[in-house]
Amino acid sequence: MNTQDWPFDTVLVANRGEIAVRILRSIHAAGLRGVVVYHANDRLSPAVSAADVAIEITGETPVGAYLDGAQIIQAALQAGAGAIHPGYGFLSENAAFARAVSEAGITFVGPTPQQIELMGDKVRARAFVEKAGFPVAPSAIEDDDPATFVERAREVPFPILIKPAAGGGGKGMRVVRDPAELEGEIERARSEGQRYFGDGRLYVERYIENPRHIEVQILGDSHGNVVHLFERECSVQRRFQKIIEETPSPALTPEIREKICETAAGIARSAGYVNAGTVEFIYGEGGEFYFLETNTRLQVEHPVTEQITGVDLALQQLCIAAGEPLPFRQDDITSQGHSIEFRIYAEDAAAGFTPTTGPVLQWTPAQGDGVRMDSGIAQGQAVTAAFDPMLAKLIVTGTDREQACARADKALRELVLLGCKTNTSFLRQVLNHPAFINGDVHTGFLDAHPELANEPEVDALTLKKLLATAAAMTRPLRDVADAVPTMHAAMGAWRN
Amino acid sequence: MKHGFKFNDNEYDIGLSRSAQGYRLHHDGQAWPFTLQPGEEGGWILGSSAGGRRVIEHLAVAVDGDDIHIHLDGHTHTLRFEHALERLAQLNEAGAADAIRATMPGSLISLAVAAGDAVKKGQTLLVMESMKMETTIVAPRDGVIAEVLVAAGQTFDKDAVLLSLEPQDADQEQPS
Numbered sequence: 001m002n003t004q005d006w007p008f009d010t011v012l013v014a015n016r017g018e019i020a021v022r023i024l025r026s027i028h029a030a031g032l033r034g035v036v037v038y039h040a041n042d043r044l045s046p047a048v049s050a051a052d053v054a055i056e057i058t059g060e061t062p063v064g065a066y067l068d069g070a071q072i073i074q075a076a077l078q079a080g081a082g083a084i085h086p087g088y089g090f091l092s093e094n095a096a097f098a099r100a101v102s103e104a105g106i107t108f109v110g111p112t113p114q115q116i117e118l119m120g121d122k123v124r125a126r127a128f129v130e131k132a133g134f135p136v137a138p139s140a141i142e143d144d145d146p147a148t149f150v151e152r153a154r155e156v157p158f159p160i161l162i163k164p165a166a167g168g169g170g171k172g173m174r175v176v177r178d179p180a181e182l183e184g185e186i187e188r189a190r191s192e193g194q195r196y197f198g199d200g201r202l203y204v205e206r207y208i209e210n211p212r213h214i215e216v217q218i219l220g221d222s223h224g225n226v227v228h229l230f231e232r233e234c235s236v237q238r239r240f241q242k243i244i245e246e247t248p249s250p251a252l253t254p255e256i257r258e259k260i261c262e263t264a265a266g267i268a269r270s271a272g273y274v275n276a277g278t279v280e281f282i283y284g285e286g287g288e289f290y291f292l293e294t295n296t297r298l299q300v301e302h303p304v305t306e307q308i309t310g311v312d313l314a315l316q317q318l319c320i321a322a323g324e325p326l327p328f329r330q331d332d333i334t335s336q337g338h339s340i341e342f343r344i345y346a347e348d349a350a351a352g353f354t355p356t357t358g359p360v361l362q363w364t365p366a367q368g369d370g371v372r373m374d375s376g377i378a379q380g381q382a383v384t385a386a387f388d389p390m391l392a393k394l395i396v397t398g399t400d401r402e403q404a405c406a407r408a409d410k411a412l413r414e415l416v417l418l419g420c421k422t423n424t425s426f427l428r429q430v431l432n433h434p435a436f437i438n439g440d441v442h443t444g445f446l447d448a449h450p451e452l453a454n455e456p457e458v459d460a461l462t463l464k465k466l467l468a469t470a471a472a473m474t475r476p477l478r479d480v481a482d483a484v485p486t487m488h489a490a491m492g493a494w495r496n
Numbered sequence: 497m498k499h500g501f502k503f504n505d506n507e508y509d510i511g512l513s514r515s516a517q518g519y520r521l522h523h524d525g526q527a528w529p530f531t532l533q534p535g536e537e538g539g540w541i542l543g544s545s546a547g548g549r550r551v552i553e554h555l556a557v558a559v560d561g562d563d564i565h566i567h568l569d570g571h572t573h574t575l576r577f578e579h580a581l582e583r584l585a586q587l588n589e590a591g592a593a594d595a596i597r598a599t600m601p602g603s604l605i606s607l608a609v610a611a612g613d614a615v616k617k618g619q620t621l622l623v624m625e626s627m628k629m630e631t632t633i634v635a636p637r638d639g640v641i642a643e644v645l646v647a648a649g650q651t652f653d654k655d656a657v658l659l660s661l662e663p664q665d666a667d668q669e670q671p672s
Contacts, residue, residue, distance in 0.1 A: 061603070061649050192630060195605070239629070354600035355626060357653045361558035361565065362538070385601030385626070385651045413570030418558035425571050455504055456571055461546075463508075464528050465553070468521040469542060470501055470564040470575040471512040472532040473557055477499055477577075481512040481519060 007322050008082025008107060010035060013047070014072045015087030017376030018392055019298070020047035023085050026314035035079040037072050039065040041386055046378050053079050062386040066090045069097040073104045083107040083321055085314070089388065092297040093120045109321040111275045111296045119271060119294035123165045123203050129291045132270040134263055137282065137290040139205035141165075150186065153204040154179055162186060164193030165201040172196060173240050175207055208290070210442040212251055212283040213237065215295075216264030217305045219316055220273040221326045228265040229305050229313075230335050231257060232278075235441045236430060238353055243423070244430065245301035246340040247308055250401060250439025251283065260289055265330075267291065276302075276317050285442075300343070300393070303374060307339035307397040338404045339397040342412065342427045344375075346389040349426035349453040355389040358382070358420030366411035370397040370404070373415070383420040391422065401439065405431060425456050501564075502576040518543070542568075594642070596633060596659040602626030603651040604658070613641045621659055622646075633658065 010033040013020045020036050024047065027034040036051040039062040048054040055075040059065030066072075069091055076084050084101050086092035086109070095116040101108040110116070119125045123141050130136045140152035143165070153160065162185055164172040172192035174185045186202060194200035217229040233249035234242040252260065264279035271294075278299050280292040302313050311333070320326070346356045360381045365373040375392035377383070383391065394411055398404035412428045429452045435441055446452060458466070471477045498509045511522035518531030531543035535554060542553045556567040562577040605623045609615060615635040622633050639661040646658050 061651070188630075195630075351600075354654070355602070357601050359560060361560060362556055362567075364556070385603065385653060416556045416567045416572070418556060418565040418567060418572065419560055421574065422572070428570070458504070458573070462568065463503075464521060464523065465530075465542060465544065465568060466503065466566055466573055466575060467501060467508055467510050467523055468519070468528060468530045468544075469532060469540070469555065469557060469566055469568075470577070471510055471521055472519055472530075473559055473564050474577045476579065477510075477512040481514050 005322075006030070006032060009033060010052075010079060010081040011083045011085055011109070011318065012037065012072070012076040012079060012081035013051070013085050013087060014066070014091055015085075015089070016042050016045065016047055016066060016387070017390070018374045019087040019300070019376070020045075021050050021376055022303075022374050023087060023298075023314050024050045026312055026318060027085075029312065030315060030318055032318070035076070035081050037066070037075050041384060044378060044381050046376060049378075055079060062384075063090075069094070069100055073100060073106065076101075076106055077104060081106065083109055083318070085109040085317065086297065088297050088300055093295070095120065107321050109275070109317050111273060111277065115271060115273055116296045119273070119277070119296050121165060122163060122167065122293050123201070125294055126203075126291065128271065129267055132267065134267055135288075135290050137205045137208065139203055141203040142201050143203075149202070150183060153182060153186070156204055157206050159207040159209070160204045161207040162189040162202055162204050164189060164197055164199065165203055166197035166199040167193060176204075208282050208284050210285055210444060211235075212249070212442055213242070213280065213292075214249055214252070214260060214283045214289065215278045215280040215299075216261050217299075217302065217313070218264060218268040218273060218277045218279060219311075219313070219320070219326060220268055220275065220277070221320050222274050222323055223325045224272070225326045225329075226265050226269045226273060227326060227328065227330045227333060228261045228268075229309050229311060229333055230261060232299075232301055232304055234301060235443050236436070236445060237443050238446050240443075242301060243343045243345070244340065244427070244436075245304055246338065246401075246404075247304045248335060248338065256287055256289075263289075263291075267294070275320050276313055300390070301341050303372060303393065303395040304339035304341050304397075307372065307395060308335045308337050309333055310336075337397055337399050338401040339395060340401075340404050340408055342394040342396075342408065342431075343390050343423075344392040344394060344415075344417070344427075345423045346383045346391055346420050347423050348421050349423050350455040353423075353453070355385060356421040357384055360417065361419035362416055363418075364414075364416040365392070366394060366415040368407065368411065368414075370407045371395075371411050372397070377417075391417070405437065426453055429456065499580050500578045502578055503573065507578070594639075594661045594663055595657045596621060596636070596661065598624065598652050598654055598656045598658055599631070599633075600626045601652065601654045602631070604646045604648050605630065606648060607644065607646075609641050609644070609659070611641050611644050615639060615641060615661075624658075635661070637661070 011027045012035040013023045024034040033052045035053045036047050037057045038048050041062045057065040057071050091097040095113040098108045099113040142149040159177040162174045172189045174189050176185050190200040212235045216231050220226040232247045234245040236244035278295040281289040282292050283289045347353050363379050372395040377391050396408040412424050500509045513520045515529050521528040533541050535541040540557050558565045564575045566573050602624045605625050607622045608620045617637050619635045642660045642662040
C-alpha cells in the first residue's frame, strides 16, 4: 500500500514488551508513525526506544495502566493516532474497548466488537460453531441453565475440563478426574474467572486424553475474503500455557491438514470474520478434532507462521484495518520449511516454574542462520513481578524440522541473560527429549515428564570452573588472595 | 568458618590463592590452578589445563551484590557468595519462622488478618497471585499477627516478608 493511501498516518500500540516492539516494526515498514503507551516501569524498555512517540500512562498497578482503555484512547487522540493496535493480552479481546476506540473516531486494528463478543465468548462461539455444522466436544454450558449446571457437568464423560466462559491463556482452567472434586473445582474456577475476566460464568467439556493443541491462522478482510495460513502445533504446555510452538505440525497428514485448515477458514467465513484470528482445535490420537475456541487477535506464536509463509501478519492487520482487500488468495499462500518458537520466560523450572525477578545485567540475543528473536527486554531494565514473565521469543526456521531443531539447540546455548533466571536450560532439555525429537508430544507431555524441569546435572569439572570463576569475581576473596601473593605462590599448592 | 558459595541448594567451602600465572581454587582438599581474564565485548576467558593441555573457554559473568551469574557452555548458573561471618550468624539465627515470606514473586489479592489478630496454625492469612494462579498462605503456627507489610494489589519479589507473627516465648508464661 502506498503511504498516501493510508487512512491514518499514526498507529498507537496499546501494549508493551516484545509484541509492542514487533508491531512497531510493521508500522514502520508501512511508512507510518508508531506511538506506544508505557508505564513508568517500562521507561527503559526497547518498545519505548523503538517508538516515534511514547506516552506515559499510569495506574494503581502497572498492569492496571495497560488495562485503562479511556486513558489509552486519550493518549491516541493526543498523539494524533488514527489507529490503535492492541497486540495480545490486555485490551486485545475487550469488545467494549474496541467499541470505545471506534466511537472516538479511531480505527481498531482487529475484528469488530460484535465478532470479539461472539468469538471471544467461548460459550457463544461454541454454540455458533456447532450450529454452523463444525465439530465440538461434548460439554455442559452453565448459561444454558445455571440451576442444573453441576448436574449436567457431572453427566459429561470424565475426565472433564472446567473453563471460564470469558477466558483465555489457561487462566482458571481445571481438569477434574474425580466427580467428588467437581463442586470445589467449579468454585475455584469461578473465583479465578471472576477476577481475571470480571465474569464468573463457566462451562465444562470432555477432556481428551493425550490431546494435541492444533490451531489455524486466519486472515479475513472487510470485503468478505477469508484465507488460512496453515496450522501451528502448540502441544508443549505447562499449566495450559504454551511454551513451544511449531509449524507444520509433525502430527498431521496432508489430508488432515487440509481438512482442519479448511474447517478453520469455514468457521471464520461463517462469522464474516475480519482481521487476524486463530481458530484452536483439540486433536485426538485417532485423528479426530474438535473446535476449542477462537482468539480474536494476533497470537504470541504468530512468528512461526510468518517464517514459513513469508507473510507479515501485523502488516496485513494494518492493511485490513485500512480497508484494503487481501493481496493474496488461498492458492497463493504456500508453506516452506519448518519453524519453531520457544518462549523465554523469567522462571525457575526446577521450582515448579515459579516466576523469577532480577536486573537484566547482560542480554545477548541469539543470532545466526534461521534465527529470529522477538524481544522486549534491554540491559539495565529489571524483570519484576508486575508483568507476565515472558521476556522474549526465540524463533528458529530450517528447511526441515531436523535443521530447525539443530539451530534451536545452538541458539538456546548461545543466548545469554544474566541477572534473572530463565527457562532456557529447560527448553533445551525438552528440545533434546526423544519424544520431542520424534514430534510425539501431547499437552500432558511435561506433566508426564517432570524430570525435564530438573536443574541440569553439573559435573565435577564444571563445578570447579564455576566456583573458580565466582571466587575470582568476588572482591573479598580476591583481596585476600592478592594480599599474600608471592610467598604462598612459591610454596606451591597448599592444602586447606 | 570459611568463605563459601551457595549453588543449587548446596554449600561449598572454598579458598582462593594467587599462583604464578593466575589463581588457585582450593576446594575439597584440592588446589585447581586457573586464569580468568577479560575478553572481548564484556566476556571473560577462563584458562585451565586438562590432561596436560591448556584449555581456553569463553564465558559471560555478571555480579549483582553477592550473586555471581555465569553463562558457561550453554547454561546459566547463579552462585551466591556467603561471607564467613554471616554464615556463622545464620547458624545462631532464631525466630526465622516469625516472618511469613512470599514463596514466589506475585501480588497480594486479599488479606484475611490484621495486626493484633490471634491466628491458629493452618488459618488463612492471605491470598496471593502468582503465575496467574491463586495461592493461599496459611499460618505456620498459632500466634498473634505482629505486623502486616503488604497491601492488596501490591507486588513483591520472592522471599519478601509479607506478615510477621509476634515472637513465641520459649517457655509459655502462666497467667497470673
